[in-house]
Amino acid sequence: MTNLPYLTPLTGEVLRAAGVPEGWDFGIADKVRFYELDALNHVNNVAYLRWFETLRIPYFRDYQVSSYRADDPQLVLMTNAARYHAPLYLNDSYVVTGRTVSYRNTSFRMEYAVFTETGLKTTGESVIVCLEQDAKTKRPLPKAAISAFQSRDGAVQE
């Protein structure tokens, strides 16, 4: 995946050309850093959750979930999970991808996957709740976000 531009949101065709399977239409190419290794010399499992977080920032912007302004919703991760498939090492180039698979009135479920040239390395999942700035009151998802979840990711209403 060394031919992909790093740290730049990538979509359908570009991801496909790099070998990312159908169904993953938003991704970011990145590289394993020294501080993401642990004492066992491979990527520590907590780093995966950081990668999902790093992906969500441009995803939320692009899918109009939030533009991180004062009147935007607070987005709280109710659940956050990673599943290991194969180890990653220093300097490995990878693509972290994400999509919304389903949504309700005030929450949505995202899935993540990490790919390198040698295949799938990690998957993950979050349920994210949309709150008012008081961090308590639930707030309906923006209509534009639901529309993007449906049209771009094929998300279904739960």
Added chain:
Amino acid sequence: MTNLPYLTPLTGEVLRAAGVPEGWDFGIADKVRFYELDALNHVNNVAYLRWFETLRIPYFRDYQVSSYRADDPQLVLMTNAARYHAPLYLNDSYVVTGRTVSYRNTSFRMEYAVFTETGLKTTGESVIVCLEQDAKTKRPLPKAAISAFQSRDGAVQE
């Protein structure tokens, strides 16, 4: 939970006296650090997974899963998940607890919970696989570990 000794493995009665519910018999008291907050000013969800990791080190030693020597198994987290219940803030004192709920020949399932004086804040779960030092070949769990999972945590064979 300010009356608990920090960073020292705590068991049954001490945890009970501090208000940790029955069923959680191994814990560590700790305190929220500045670097665990994110730009929203509460504990970032990735920090929870770090706390579970920090708990596992003395838990593995105490339950004889590993003593982190050259001939010990490699323990790989196949899944790692956290669930948010309520926010945590700078300097909050908390207890992170863990237990093994079930096991197979070469793997086991742990659950985690984080409590403060005002109740449950976070839960979590991992499936952990026991490998040889080649990081590929599955290795049976140490008998002493299975015995501790059963007698101390009430773990059941899956």
Added chain:
Amino acid sequence: MTNLPYLTPLTGEVLRAAGVPEGWDFGIADKVRFYELDALNHVNNVAYLRWFETLRIPYFRDYQVSSYRADDPQLVLMTNAARYHAPLYLNDSYVVTGRTVSYRNTSFRMEYAVFTETGLKTTGESVIVCLEQDAKTKRPLPKAAISAFQSRDGAVQE
């Protein structure tokens, strides 16, 4: 230093009893965590700077530099440095200490040191500037802070 209470501000006599040399009168006992190790299996040098940060929070409160409220100054680290003396390993108990050695109208210089039972492991230094909430305009240090720097740490005006 295993006899010290962890994560609790410690002052003069307690530190002295634990073998911390004269001149260090504010400290926190803590323990090396797995995630602070790097792939070389000892504490990564960046972790030291985290420890200094973790110490500054209660120090600033105790010395009345800031109570982290809306009308408090913004404290910006103009310089931040660590010096390695000896390695630290997983589960090592240590005390991180700090003091203000000098001050000007709107800034002050802190020194840090990390000790274990086997002696000095790390030192450090920061110059910290006191700003208004606009993060630009310099703001005079609180009088109470200067007074504490002088009387408790023997700080001198630069």
Added chain:
Amino acid sequence: MTNLPYLTPLTGEVLRAAGVPEGWDFGIADKVRFYELDALNHVNNVAYLRWFETLRIPYFRDYQVSSYRADDPQLVLMTNAARYHAPLYLNDSYVVTGRTVSYRNTSFRMEYAVFTETGLKTTGESVIVCLEQDAKTKRPLPKAAISAFQSRDGAVQE
């Protein structure tokens, strides 16, 4: 600096075209991540030290200081310092650069600088010691590294 390829070692002309001043001939373009912000909403000062570390890995390889193999030297940071010039925010694109300014028989002094389109944001400095794999015995710097320090960075013998 958005026209630079990210996470790819950059040298002289490319850096110059992006506005990096003369004298900085090895750099990496990167982007501020959410987890590098602190509760004050700008890049936490500890993140700068991480960026210097991330730069050193390809720098050491390119300058033949180490290729991170079993018979390579252990490189220990004796000192590590950062100086703040201006704040950085989420998604800012930056270039982190490094150079060796001087060397002795078994150690060398690196300087770092971080630039964005609006100028210099951070500088830094480390003294790095070259040790045998026992992490104690000093080891002479590789001849090829000294040669690269001199010819590429203009480093002088101390």
